[in-house]
Amino acid sequence: MLPIWSLIVLLLLTAWFVIFCYKTIVIKKGSFNLFLTLFRCLIFLIIIFLLANFRWNRINSVPKNSLIRIFFDNSVSMAFHQSVSRESLLTGYEEILNSLKNFAYENISEIQIEAFSFGESVQPLEHTPLELKVDESSTNISSVLALADKTLIDEEVNAIIIVSDGQTTVGPNPSNKDLNEIPVHTIGIGETMRMVDILIAKVDVPTVIIKGETIVAETIVESFGEINQKVNISFQTDGRLLGTQTISPKGNGSRQIVRFQFEVDEIGTKNYEIRTSSLKDEINIENNLFEFSITVLKDRFNIGVLTGSPSFNTRFLKLVVSEEENIEVDHFSLAREGWKPSLANFWRKKYDLIILDNFPNKNTAERWSEDLNQKLKRDNSALALIAGKSIDKSKLFGLLDALGIQILIDEDYNLERLFIENALITSNSIPIPQLDWKSLPPLSPFLFFEPGQEGMEVISQLSGKLSPIPLLIVGTVESPKEIDKPLRRAIFTSSELWKLYFIDNSGQINLDFLDYWKDLLKWLTATTGYDDRYFRIAKSLFKRGEEVSIEGSFLSLSEEERKSGVWWKIQFSDDELLIPLHYDEKEEKWKGSFIASEPGSYQFWIFTENENFEQKEPDGYFRVEQGMVELKNAYLNKELLLNLSELTGGKYFSWSDRNNIVEDLSITKSERLYSYTINFSHWLPFLFLIILLLTAEWVLRRNRGLQ
Structure with missing residues (x-):
């Protein structure tokens, strides 16, 4: 684009040139030549205008398509709520979807309804909800929210509806997701009281000790539901009872700490287990057992x-x-x-x-x-x-x-x-x-x-x-x-x-x-054993969708190696996973975890940044089976769903009020603004105008016999 000063100079030179060249001709030959002179000046002005490369910016708008997205929980726990059978659950899904379609049909604005099912991942619902199998082994509500606001440029999500029991067994806390002010309405399924369950959540013990040391196994026991009985916590190794304690679980998500003190006099890897007695009406008893191992080193x-x-x-x-x-x-x-x-x-x-x-x-x-x-x-x-x-x-x-x-x-x-x-x-x-x-x-x-x-x-x-x-x-x-x-x-x-x-x-x-x-x-x-690192996972067999965690320590780790990082390499089938471990200063352990999403045999290595793990034998093995980790959480987590709705300006509905959700849906039409630029030097009407003017001048001159 020419600068303005050069444009002015060019106009002045053009005007002087035209006047100088045509002055005598115009005076001698009258008005027609004056007309041709002005005609040619007009053409010169248009060419100069094109050389200036002027641009014209325009702003326009188009209406966005309104979307309502609904997500149906397809995890296996949905079929294990006492108040909702599998058949009534799927029928309810169908009712909700039909009411949304009727709402979209009756609304003046054009609305699209997009339906999905979710469990471990989110899938489009291609057919009726009645065909859902309700069999996914885990629930990831965060994956729902990650997809919920993804749209094309001419689309806008007006509302998100999540139909679930609120149990999230995979992924981060869904309340931390930013949804750009899109209201999330939730429909809760099941009872707020969790199934009766007692489990050993964690046992805090060192991974390696010296022979003769006295250590304490600090055990965290969690209990859920209404519990009115005592349970026994037993601690044993190789079938030999080392200790037992009796506690009164308080239930409703409470935690209690049980400590066992013991001394190890045998060298090698010792296996231990802590077990709780089962409760009346307890369904999941697999989590009543916690197994761990300790490596015992020589003291002399x-x-x-x-x-x-x-x-x-x-x-x-x-x-x-x-x-x-x-x-x-x-x-x-x-x-x-x-x-x-x-x-x-x-x-x-x-x-x-x-x-x-x-x-x-x-x-x-x-x-x-x-x-x-x-x-x-x-x-x-x-x-x-x-x-x-x-x-x-x-x-x-x-x-x-x-x-x-x-x-x-x-x-x-x-x-x-x-x-x-x-x-x-x-x-x-x-x-x-x-x-x-x-x-x-x-x-x-x-x-x-x-x-x-x-x-x-x-x-x-x-x-x-x-x-x-x-x-x-x-x-x-x-x-x-x-x-x-x-x-x-x-x-x-x-x-x-x-x-x-x-x-x-x-x-x-x-x-x-x-x-x-x-x-x-x-x-x-081998004063530090035959290995310089001692890590353990909680057990050797996990259910699909369950969290696999590892913890351990290095007996000799330089400051440089510590700063460069410690990694957990996991291989299964043809896939591999690399997880950075973090150091817990309080417990003086390296820790890490991941969700076992696929069944099969796994092997793993622990190595530092400068080590070549491929030259080492695996540091451990474990298996993942196709299981029902969801059954550990078959209750309504109303607090999570309610909090999610309140944070986004949505509303929570109970399962019995599910059909009332359409009354709280508000559709606001918005437009997508876009701008475009017309470049006159490339604008076809201007080019056609120049050609037309030049042709007209040539015809007029030929008719008069002029050059």
Whole structure:
């Protein structure tokens, strides 16, 4: 579009040009030439007008189509109300729909009635309500409200009608939905008094404890309906009764707390159950039982250290284990006169971890490695090898399989010191903090080994001439026994381990390196169990539409991992679900939940942002069956429906007054305003006018014999 100043200049130049060119002709040849001159000026003015690209904005309006949307509850609980049978329910649905159609027919304004059924999801009602099966396993009123105000540009929802018992078992609170001032009328079905029911809503206990700890299981018991009897709450494990209490439920949605105190003296995963006795006339007794498990860890751990010849490495190892209160260390040292103390106790006692420090050496018996292999198989002990100058490499050949390593080509380095590098770690199976190995001083290689089994991995390495030389190898090997947990191994191949602590690049002791080895020691001895995380779900079998919740804790989680987030990965059939867990500061647990919408077998993983869960075995399993979770809530939640209507300017109707709803419907017609722009440079009438004027001028000139 031309600016106004350029338009004015163009008009003035055009006027001057026309006057200059036609002045003589007009004077000599009279009025007809004056007419042609003015005619051409008009054409010039129109062309300039088009070049200016003027626009004309117009505003218009069209009436919107009025809609009334009605949603019929199709969940299974609707057929279990004592005052309304399934047949009368569907007949009532039909009556409501017919009364709305009559209202729309008699109204002067044109009104459309759109009918839907809902349960877990919302579906258009294509046929009569009499064909509804009333069989959906859950109710999601929030999904109704999410769809209720969705319209085309030329439509307007005048009213929303929800026919339901108000029970919402799936989705968020429907009262929080903003409906843009659309009135929501509700029709309640059923009795306000809930069916008699008592259930164990929650049991608050830790997921993992230390053997011998005394814990309290805080149990929340909910009761509904009118209850005039006492119930017994029992607590047991493996069929053995641990305690029982008697309470008087108050009903009507009340909660009571029952506490059981107990002590666990057995190591492993212990299963417990808390059960309530059933009530008279109670229909749903499945929720009378709550099952949970607790992982019990050892309170004491034994480490056996075999030192072939004491060295600075021995001193460093003593620093590593010295401050651990729950670790008992038996140190056996080989002297000229033999072992001190005697190895007899070593062979008899079971150790969680055996450390070979500068051992075996040349004085070790040939069958010693065979005896140690037998002990490792019998006790399922972890094993660590710390290289030293006195080690006889040939005596290690019999322990290679037990250590999970194999021989690497032995290169001649002549005590040459090599820089340390961080190795590329391909898995997250070793939950210990990372260490910047590149910042540590160089070391001389001594043992040349590499991982020999799938579970072993190089953590750090020395920069060799041809290829890197593994420095620290850590991982797991398969247990010879048929147990679930593999055996843990660690190998340090340089004889100068102590230098990384006593002499770092700044000439000071390296406390970070000491902490690293303390964490490695804890992992080897499994002081936090064979897992670094302990999570549980409430049970292993759920009904469709039921909430599946998980809670648990990490025994070692860095601040960086905590900030990056913890995730709950769920897989079922060909689908998967990723749920972020939130941390409950009060209970010191990670928690999360989701609604089990499909029946089938599920498996799940718990992992942090930087972990690769696909390389892990699932952390747990559960099943979802096609069930009737709706039957737990077969009563009228009048408060929710009434609150929803009041918040939106609608009205609540009881089931007996359902046909009166049309009397409170008000239809307000509105218009949709829209604007459009006419661009004169592209406006066809103007283009036709220019063509017409140019043609007319040409015809007039030809008739007069003018050019």
